[in-house]
Amino acid sequence: MKYRQAAVAGQFYPAEPGLLTQQLTHYFGQAPSVHIIPKALILPHAGYLFSGEVAAKAVSLLRNRPSGYRRVLLLGPSHYVGLNGCALPRSDRFITPLGEIPIDRIGIEQLLNRRLAIASDMAHQREHALEVELPLLQFCLDDFLLLPVVVGAASPEAVCHLIQAIADSDTLIVVSSDLSHYHPYVDANRIDTDTRSHILALDPHLAPEQACGCDALNGLLAYAKLMQWQIKCVTHTNSGDVMARVQARGPRDDEEVVGYASFALY
Known part of the structure; x- marks a missing residue:
């Protein structure tokens, strides 16, 4: 059995299971905002202080499906490894402070055999964009198989073909992405509204x-x-708004910020 250990627990989210559960319980304390049953989610991947609530509001919609999901196809960018195309892990399980998540090895072999992705533990070893979504999913879903994909330089058609090869009615698709990075607050709001x-x-x-x-x-x-x-924007914010709220002040127009938004597709 080969394990991929948590790389950013204690940095992006709490490493202590009790503290993490307490934070997630707070995030998911309210009922889902709308009665959408998602087929896919788009979630931000910053530290929970900045984007945890934005992600959780979309993940909470998973509770609208009583039967849950058999598998999660999770895709996100490569922050640390130069990569062309898509990369799959060789691991059998991913570990978070909330426990183990079994990897869909059959799905991975299907993608490898069709040459829609390569195997690369290096692409997954340090990658936070996928990892930060996992405790949120664990908290809201019963047991599920995980098919994690780090996406490097790849055309929309190539990624679409990969999704087509895996997607079925029992698979939730999750894409991890933040919006614009480090523009002044006013410019960031304009860019992110357009995005x-x-x-x-x-x-x-x-x-x-x-x-x-x-x-x-x-x-x-x-x-x-x-x-x-169909698609719906569940909620959005940016790091400037978050820090303004934390520090009980108004946003600063010249502050460089990162944008976050969550979406549900159905």
């Missing part, structure tokens, strides 16, 4: 300047358009 409008239009032509997970996100948007899915 959200493109996402809501299922436009698979986002650039890295708009969303750091644009390659995975474009593939999902292409697939959603093909399937004629």
Whole structure:
């Protein structure tokens, strides 16, 4: 049995199971905001202080499906390893402070055999974009298989084909992506408003300047358009708004911020 250990527990989210459960209990304390049963989610991946609540509001919609999901196809960007195409782990289980998540080895072999991805533990070893979503999913779902995909430089068509090869009625698709990075607050709001409008239009032509997970996100948007899915922005914010709230002050127009938004596709 080969394990991928948590890489950013204690940095992006609490490493102590009790503290993590307490934080997640707070996030999921309210009933889902709308009665959407998601087929896919788009979630931010910053530290929980900044984007945890934004992600949780979308993840809470999973409770609208009583039968749960057999598998989660989780895609996100490569922050640490130069990568062309998509990378799958060799691990059998991913570990978080909330326990083990079994990897869908059959699904992984299907993708490898069809040459839709490569195997690379290095791409997964330090990657936080996938990891930070896992405790949120564990908290809201019963047992599920995980199929984690780190997406490097890849066309929307390539990612769409990968999703098509795996997607079924019992698979939840999750794409991990933040929005713009380190623009002054006013500029960031303008850029992110425009990006959200493109996402809501299922436009698979986002650039890295708009969303750091644009390659995975474009593939999902292409697939959603093909399937004629609907989409809703659940909520959004940015790091400037978060810090203003934490420090009980107004946002600073010249503060460089990162944008976060969550979406449900159905």
